[in-house]
Amino acid sequence: MDAQEFGRRVAYWRERRRMTQETFGRLMGQTRRWAQDLEGGQRQRDPRLSVIERAARVLQVRVDVLLSDAPVTKCLDAVELDMIRRTLQRHDVITGTVDEHGADPLPVAVLHGRLDHARTAFQAGHFASLGRLVPELLVDTNRAAARHQDEEQLASFRLLAFTLELIEGAAIKYGDTDLALVSGHRAVAAAERSEDPVNMASAARHLADAMTMHGHAHAAAEFAIAAAVRLEPHLRTRGPDGLSVLGMLYLKAAMAQATAAELDDTRAAAAARAVPELLDQADQHAEELGFDGNALWTAFGPTNARLYRVAAHVQLSAGADAVAVAHAIPDPGRAALPKERRAHLLTDLAHGLTQAERRTEAVEALLDAEREAKEEVQCRPRTRQLVEDLRLLGAGSADGRLRALATRCGLPA
Structure with a gap:
């Protein structure tokens, strides 16, 4: 060099x-x-x-x-994840008190703009930028919740909860389920203090996701369903925001049950039977909403509900069913989704194609996903493992493209 x-x-x-x-x-x-x-x-x-x-x-x-002469893979790395973790462990952040600097809190409107910037980066698949954005945002929203009063304080708790949800989402992407669980619990606590049912439901769906990934799928399903039942009367009065987070609770419950169905315990069969019912419930809320929206960064609507159906089939090892559902999703609906969602669909499709022994097509799906959002493919442990599995299994005429993808993912030759 x-x-x-x-x-x-x-x-x-x-x-x-x-x-x-x-x-x-x-x-x-x-x-x-x-x-x-x-x-x-x-x-x-x-x-x-x-x-x-x-x-x-x-x-x-x-x-x-x-x-290395290879292009830099812009993944959120262990150092940046540890910086986020250390910020979560600060005394003022844990206790919800004012930090030692005693600075005046930022206005709610400024914090909202910074949160929207960070959440937009996440949905665009730019996960590495969160290592720079999130720690400072977490401290500032915590300070605002501690120092503001009345309605501004409630709004600050809402922003704090959304920031913690963002940490949970990033931690899930990178397979750090401990960090996801801690931030998910903190998000629920902050949301409860916001006194906003929409915020409570949003935080609950993120915690359910973290619980599932941390190995507590049965509890995650029960938690998400309990939150939906408790909050539904309030959410139905809140328009698209309320319907979107309500539908997401049922989607997360469905994924939790699909994960639980793969466990070797006495409740696995009942969990498998519950999956289609929960997906149908989410579909009903998507139909009530009537369009593909992105209220509170949920991307909820009929198309995203189909994406979760694909993911549930993959989780249940029903690859052919996952492929059929994915291919039936209308192109306009898929194109309107955020890049992170489009790439996630394509990686789930690749999993389904692999399960269905269509490995050449699986590689093509991964390459399409990489074009949508590089970090979704090159950085996520889940997707990198699929690339490694495909290398071991062989991908026929796509082997050369697969080797090149593996190099871009930083996998050993």
Whole structure:
């Protein structure tokens, strides 16, 4: 690798770690000007091994990450997930009190704009950006909930709950179920303090998802259904927002039951029987809504309900059924979904095709998903495992494209 490419990679990871050139230079035992020259490729023709190793330690990446000629895979990494975790563990965030800086809380409108930016990035499949956006947003929404009064305080609790839901969603993407469960519980607590049934239902559906992924599928289904029954009278008075979160509760309950159906216990058969009933209930709410919306970043509507039906079939190892449902989804409805949802559908389709022994088509579905949202394919442990499985099984005429995809996913050759 030449000095310029090495410098570009150092600059990329320094910015990802939110370091200034001055801080990086000091940690390297040098000056800001030295760091500037290093990033500009002006220090030396070939970077010395000692510089490479020290830079890797300072930036908390592997040496080969700085030396690779491959394009950088922009995944939320362990360091950034740990930063989010450490923020969740701060005393002020756990207790809901004011942090030591005592700064004035930001206006609710400003916080809402920042939350919308972060949630929009998530739905666009830009998960890595959350490592930069979420920790600060979490502290600021917590401070607002602690310092604002009356209606502004209730609105701040609502934003705090939505921020915690976003953390839960990102943690699920990256397979960190401990982080997902903690943030899901905190979201429910904040939502209850918001006194807003819509917020309560939204937080409940995220916690149900976290409980399912953490291995508590039976409890997750019971929790989601209990929340739906408790909140439905209030949600029905809240228009698209209310119907959307109500429908999502039934979709999460269906996925929990589909997961429970795969368990080796006495309740598995009953869980399997419950799945179609819960999906049908969600379909009814989608029909009541009457359109594919995105109220409260749910993407709820008739099309997203079909996406969950595909996912449920995959979870139940009914690949042929999943493929049939996926192929029946109208193109206009699918095109209107956020990129994250479209890519998620395509990865579920790839799972279904693999189960149905149609592995060449499964690779094509994964490539389509990658075009929609790279991080959904290249970064998610679940999808990377499917790529690895397909390499072991073989994909016929798609083997070459599969090997190239595996390289982009950072999988060993």
